[in-house]
Amino acid sequence: MTDVLARYEALVAAGELRPDPDQRATVGRLAELGRQFETQPNKGSVLWRMLKKPPPSPRGLYMWGGVGRGKSMMMDLFFDCVDTPSKRRVHFHEFMLEIHDRLRVERTKEKGDPIPPVVDAVAAEAKLLCFDEMVVNNMADAAILSRLFTGLIDAGVTVVTTSNRPPDDLYKDGLNRQLFLPFIALIKDRLDVLCLNGPVDYRLERLGGFPTWYSPNGQASTQALSKAFFRLTDYPPEDAAHVPSAELAVPGGRTIHVPKSLKGVAVFSFKRLCSEARGAADYLAIARNYHTVFIVGIPILGPDNRNEAARFKVLIDALYEHKVKLLATADAEPIVLYPEGDGAFEFERTVSRLMEMQSQDYLAAGHGE
Numbered sequence: 001m002t003d004v005l006a007r008y009e010a011l012v013a014a015g016e017l018r019p020d021p022d023q024r025a026t027v028g029r030l031a032e033l034g035r036q037f038e039t040q041p042n043k044g045s046v047l048w049r050m051l052k053k054p055p056p057s058p059r060g061l062y063m064w065g066g067v068g069r070g071k072s073m074m075m076d077l078f079f080d081c082v083d084t085p086s087k088r089r090v091h092f093h094e095f096m097l098e099i100h101d102r103l104r105v106e107r108t109k110e111k112g113d114p115i116p117p118v119v120d121a122v123a124a125e126a127k128l129l130c131f132d133e134m135v136v137n138n139m140a141d142a143a144i145l146s147r148l149f150t151g152l153i154d155a156g157v158t159v160v161t162t163s164n165r166p167p168d169d170l171y172k173d174g175l176n177r178q179l180f181l182p183f184i185a186l187i188k189d190r191l192d193v194l195c196l197n198g199p200v201d202y203r204l205e206r207l208g209g210f211p212t213w214y215s216p217n218g219q220a221s222t223q224a225l226s227k228a229f230f231r232l233t234d235y236p237p238e239d240a241a242h243v244p245s246a247e248l249a250v251p252g253g254r255t256i257h258v259p260k261s262l263k264g265v266a267v268f269s270f271k272r273l274c275s276e277a278r279g280a281a282d283y284l285a286i287a288r289n290y291h292t293v294f295i296v297g298i299p300i301l302g303p304d305n306r307n308e309a310a311r312f313k314v315l316i317d318a319l320y321e322h323k324v325k326l327l328a329t330a331d332a333e334p335i336v337l338y339p340e341g342d343g344a345f346e347f348e349r350t351v352s353r354l355m356e357m358q359s360q361d362y363l364a365a366g367h368g369e
C-alpha cells in the first residue's frame with residue numbers, strides 16, 4: 001500500500017491541494033484503515049474456519065459534509081492506495097440499482113428471502129466497498145438498506161462512504177421512516193462517522209467565479225471549457241487525449257457512452273445528448289451519476305429542431321432537479337436559443353432554469369439535494 005497520508009501530503013506540497021486540517025485528520029484515519037485492511041487475518045486460517053465465520057472487517061467510515069469539501073477526492077485517493085484486488089468503488093445510486101436487479105433475479109427463484117444470497121454474492125466480489133454520495137430518497141431502498149448493510153458488514157465487508165448529510169438526516173421526512181431508523185443506528189454503531197464541513201467549498205473555488213456559459217461556439221469557448229475541465233478534475237492537460245470515457249448504465253438495460261468521464265464530471269456534445277433518440281431515463285442517469293456536466297456545441301434551435309428542443313428541455317429539467325452543475329458552449333445566450341417553434345413557449349422555463357444554473361447560489365448547492 002502506498003500510504004494515503006503520504007500521497008495526500010505530497011499533493012499539498014506540490015500545491016495541488018491546499019492544506020486543510022480536517023482533511024488531514026480524515027486522511028490519517030483512512031491511512032489507518034488501509035493498514036488494518038492489508039494486515040487482516042487470513043480468513044482461511046484455522047481459527048476462523050473453526051469458528052465458521054469470517055474475521056471481523058476493519059471498521060469503515062461514513063464521511064459527510066457540504067459539497068466541495070473533498071470527500072470524494074479523499075475516498076478516491078484512499079481507494080487508489082489500498083493494495084487489494086478485492087475492492088470496489090461505486091456511485092451509491094448505481095449500486096442500489098444493481099442490488100434491486102439482483103433481488104429481482106433472486107425472487108424469480110422463489111427460494112425465500114432474496115437478501116442473503118445477494119449479500120453473499122456482493123461480499124464475495126469485494127471486501128472493501130467505497131460508495132460515493134450515499135443518499136436515500138425512495139422507499140424501495142429505505143426498506144432494505146438496514147438488512148443489506150448488516151449482512152455485508154457481518155460478512156466481513158468494510159464500507160467507506162461519502163454523503164452530503166449526517167446519518168440522522170438520511171431519508172429525512174421519507175415515507176415509513178421508522179422502518180429506516182435501524183439503518184441509521186447501524187451506521188452509527190458499525191462505522192466511524194466523520195464530519196467534513198470546513199469553511200471552504202473547493203469545488204466552488206475551482207469554478208472560481210468563471211462564467212459557466214460560453215458563446216458563441218468556437219475555439220475560444222472550447223478552450224475556456226477545457227481549462228475548466230482540467231481545473232475541476234486535476235487531470236494533466238498534456239494528457240488531454242487520454243481522458244477516460246465511460247459507459248453509463250440506464251435502467252432498462254441500455255447504456256450511454258460518456259466521451260469524457262472523470263471524478264464526477266462528464267463531457268458530452270449537444271448532438272450526442274439531444275439529436276439521438278434519448279429520453280428522461282437517460283438524462284436522469286446522467287443527473288444522478290455526475291455532479292457536473294459539460295455540454296459543447298449547443299446550436300440556436302429553430303422550428304425544424306423541435307425534437308432537439310424538447311429533449312434539451314427534459315435534459316435541463318433533470319440536471320436542474322438534481323442540482324447538477326452545467327458548463328456549456330452555445331451559439332447564443334439561453335434567452336435566444338429557441339425563439340420560435342413547437343414548445344417555444346414552454347422553453348421559457350428552460351431558459352429561466354439555465355439562467356439560474358449560472359448563479360452562485362445554484363453553483364454552491366450540493367449535488368442531488
Ligand SMILES: Nc1ncnc2c1ncn2[C@@H]1O[C@H](COP(=O)(O)OP(=O)(O)O)[C@@H](O)[C@H]1O
Nearest residue numbers: 017018020067068069070071072073202203232
Ligand atoms: N484541500 C484542497 N485544496 C484544493 N482543492 C481541493 C481540496 N480538497 C478538494 N479539492 C478539490 O475540490 C473539488 C471538490 O472536491 P470533492 O472531493 O469533489 O468534494 P465533495 O465530494 O466533498 O463534494 C475537487 O476538484 C477536489 O480535487
Ligand SMILES: [Mg+2]
Nearest residue numbers: 071072133162
Ligand atoms: Mg463528492
